[in-house]
Amino acid sequence: LMQLAVPLNFIGFVYREIRQAVTDIEQMFGLLDMKQEVTDAPGAAPLAISDGTVRFEDVHFAYDANRQILKGVSFEVPAGKTVAIVGPSGAGKSTISRLLFRFYDVQQGRVTVDGQDVREVTQESLRAAIGMVPQDTVLFNDTIAYNIRYGRNDATKEEVVYAAEQAQIADFIERLPEGFDSMVGERGLKLSGGEKQRVAIARTILKAPPLLILDEATSALDTQTEQSIQAALDVVSRGRTTIVIAHRLSTVINADQIIVLRDGTIAERGTHAELIAENGLYASMWMRQREATEAEERLRLAREAE
Numbered sequence: 230l231m232q233l234a235v236p237l238n239f240i241g242f243v244y245r246e247i248r249q250a251v252t253d254i255e256q257m258f259g260l261l262d263m264k265q266e267v268t269d270a271p272g273a274a275p276l277a278i279s280d281g282t283v284r285f286e287d288v289h290f291a292y293d294a295n296r297q298i299l300k301g302v303s304f305e306v307p308a309g310k311t312v313a314i315v316g317p318s319g320a321g322k323s324t325i326s327r328l329l330f331r332f333y334d335v336q337q338g339r340v341t342v343d344g345q346d347v348r349e350v351t352q353e354s355l356r357a358a359i360g361m362v363p364q365d366t367v368l369f370n371d372t373i374a375y376n377i378r379y380g381r382n383d384a385t386k387e388e389v390v391y392a393a394e395q396a397q398i399a400d401f402i403e404r405l406p407e408g409f410d411s412m413v414g415e416r417g418l419k420l421s422g423g424e425k426q427r428v429a430i431a432r433t434i435l436k437a438p439p440l441l442i443l444d445e446a447t448s449a450l451d452t453q454t455e456q457s458i459q460a461a462l463d464v465v466s467r468g469r470t471t472i473v474i475a476h477r478l479s480t481v482i483n484a485d486q487i488i489v490l491r492d493g494t495i496a497e498r499g500t501h502a503e504l505i506a507e508n509g510l511y512a513s514m515w516m517r518q519r520e521a522t523e524a525e526e527r528l529r530l531a532r533e534a535e
């Protein structure tokens with residue numbers, strides 16, 4: 230009986246893992262009502278990761294034939310480096326992450342990971358290699374330790390605590406009445422957006438995927454929360470090929486390269502300092518963002534003083 234119990238356990242584990250990964254990703258992309266559009270190529274092999282280089286080569290893509298979203302986009306995320314995608318709302322930033330996950334196929338060009346076209350590897354292996362920190366994490370109605378351990382079910386208590394420390398959420402957890410055993414989710418403690426995001430970061434630190442997509446929160450966070458999230462993101466992206474989908478601009482300053490999307494093409498690319506010096510689209514987005522952040526901060530301070 231023992232011989233049977235182990236594989237059954239394992240199957241249960243794998244099933245839960247996959248279910249969870251699928252749920253996170255579906256929620257992230259709002260795909261729950263969407264039918265499966267892509268399927269594995271016959272005889273598709275699992276993705277073989279060597280160093281984790283991602284390339285978009287002359288990618289053309291449209292959701293509807295009459296509105297082209299990407300019109301020949303090419304860039305590389307070298308192994309272990311961070312590339313941030315910025316651009317006006319609706320420019321196609323999240324579309325790029327959907328194409329890397331292969332939720333859709335490109336109409337022209339290709340997307341590769343370590344030289345393998347994402348259309349030629351199994352979707353399961355592709356998605357297992359990509360970690361995602363979504364902007365809004367849905368927590369399970371269970372303990373906070375359980376929620377972090379979802380990154381890797383066999384992690385020890387020490388590993389969970391260490392991941393929480395790295396994600397800058399351990400102090401917060403230890404101050405809760407029941408620490409790591411505190412119940413969270415709809416029926417437990419409600420965590421703030423910033424706290425939930427740090428739980429997602431701790432999960433991803435445990436999972437340790439070779440490729441990472443960070444979906445920066447759209448909503449403004451206070452400066453201190455922003456800084457601790459930034460520190461946590463720096464830890465999780467260190468040495469890992471990372472694409473940052475930057476809806477605001479707070480996470481991009483340290484990116485190895487920033488890509489500015491506009492009207493379906495790459496309008497500018499460079500480091501933060503280079504793009505500021507260029508005084509183009511990025512520089513003007515940055516100025517506007519800074520003014521908005523300062524105004525928010527003044528408003529918050531005024532409210533606190535009342």
Ligand code: ATP
Nearest residue numbers: 292293298316317318319320321322323324325476
């Ligand atoms: P934001 O910063 O506002 O999130 P974004 O740059 O991430 O924007 P995308 O989500 O990539 O933008 O969307 C690019 C364009 O494609 C938008 O005009 C959007 O309306 C459109 N779009 C996104 N998903 C679909 C879909 N499933 N079907 C049709 N059009 C879509």
